[in-house]
Every structure is written in structure tokens, then in C-alpha cells.
Amino acid sequence: MNENYKIPAQTRIGHVHLKVADLERSLAFYRDLLGFEVTMRFGSQAAFISAGGYHHHIGLNTWHSKDLPPAPIHSVGLYHTAIVYPTRKDLALIYNRIQKSHYPLTGASDHGVSEALYLDDPDGNGVELYWDRPKELWPTKIDGSLDMFTNALDIDDLLREIER
Missing domain, CATH: 3.10.180.10 (2,3-Dihydroxybiphenyl 1,2-Dioxygenase, domain 1)
Structure with a gap:
């Protein structure tokens, strides 16, 4: 392993994908309030949203989280x-x-x-x-x-x- 390795300066974070409990409620926040555009949907389970037509900056899905409560504040995570x-x-x-x-x-x-x-x-x-x-x-x-x-x-x- 090269201990002097540095990540390239042009590296950027591409997107975030969030587990959500209610897709429509999350779209009301990210799309309707913050102004992101929906670029693609997978039925009622997932949506991809962006600013300016990028394929997606944020993914929202209910695959493992539909109708579940928020994660505890005092726990690991984002x-x-x-x-x-x-x-x-x-x-x-x-x-x-x-x-x-x-x-x-x-x-x-x-x-x-x-x-x-x-x-x-x-x-x-x-x-x-x-x-x-x-x-x-x-x-x-x-x-x-x-x-x-x-x-x-x-x-x-x-x-x-x-x-x-």
C-alpha cells in the first residue's frame, strides 16, 4: 500500500441514495420544496432526482424502509x-x-x-x-x-x- 497516495483533486461525490419510509412524502420535500427534478421512477418504490438534468444527485427508495420510523439520533449513520x-x-x-x-x-x-x-x-x-x-x-x-x-x-x- 502506498502511504503517500492522495485521491485526485477532481474527485467529487456523485450522488447520495437515501432509504425513506414514504416516497411521496420525500418527493414533497426534495422535489416540491427544494426544487429537485425527478429524472426517473421505479413505480412507488424509488425515485431519482437531480438539479439541472444530471442523471441523479439523490436517490430515494423504500426497498428496506417502507413505513419504518427514522433511525435513532444516537447511532451510526449519515x-x-x-x-x-x-x-x-x-x-x-x-x-x-x-x-x-x-x-x-x-x-x-x-x-x-x-x-x-x-x-x-x-x-x-x-x-x-x-x-x-x-x-x-x-x-x-x-x-x-x-x-x-x-x-x-x-x-x-x-x-x-x-x-x-
Whole structure:
């Protein structure tokens, strides 16, 4: 084994596939609230959704989870799925949409490198909606390593993006 191996910089996460209890309820969240498009369905058991026509960014299925309760919070498993928005204005627009729908947020943070909104899908899966600041604006320590933090997100400032 080569101990100096590094994964290629162009590597990316292709998609997430979630086990859900109720496919239609999950589609109401991911499609109707967040705006993903359905690219394919397997009857009432699975759906594949994407942004911009990609084959799928998220798969939803009930193959082993139909009508089951959410996984316990204090157990192993996926902490959250992170969805990157291209601009700060896009993040402001989805925040506004979530607020108008009265869907509950679980948090809103400024991490220095990004600004993020947090919520849970109907099955209790964590979802992070965020945008990355330009890399040259990321906070760093004297040695050049990242200096991320978690501060409250300035929602009023975020919403001013919609007017710009």
C-alpha cells in the first residue's frame, strides 16, 4: 500500500441514495420544496432526482424502509447530506422559500468558508444547504491551514442578496 497516495483533486461525490419510509412524502420535500427534478421512477418504490438534468444527485427508495420510523439520533449513520448552491443569492432564495412554506430549520451557520442552512427531511435525515465563499476568502491560520468556525448566520444580510 502506498502511504503517500492522495485521491485526485477532481474527485467529487456523485450522488447520495437515501432509504425513506414514504416516497411521496420525500418527493414533497426534495422535489416540491427544494426544487429537485425527478429524472426517473421505479413505480412507488424509488425515485431519482437531480438539479439541472444530471442523471441523479439523490436517490430515494423504500426497498428496506417502507413505513419504518427514522433511525435513532444516537447511532451510526449519515449525519447529513450537503447540497451546494452556486451563489449566495441562491442560498437566500431557498431560505426565503423554506420560510414561506413554514418548514422548520434546525440551524443556520457561518463557517467562514461557507454559509449554511440546516434542516431535516421527513425521515429525519439531516440536510445542509450551503454556498461556498470564494477560496481566496476562506479564513486561514498563520501556517496556511483552514480556520473554520461556527457562528450564527446573519439572515438579514443573506436576504439582502435577493434585492441585489
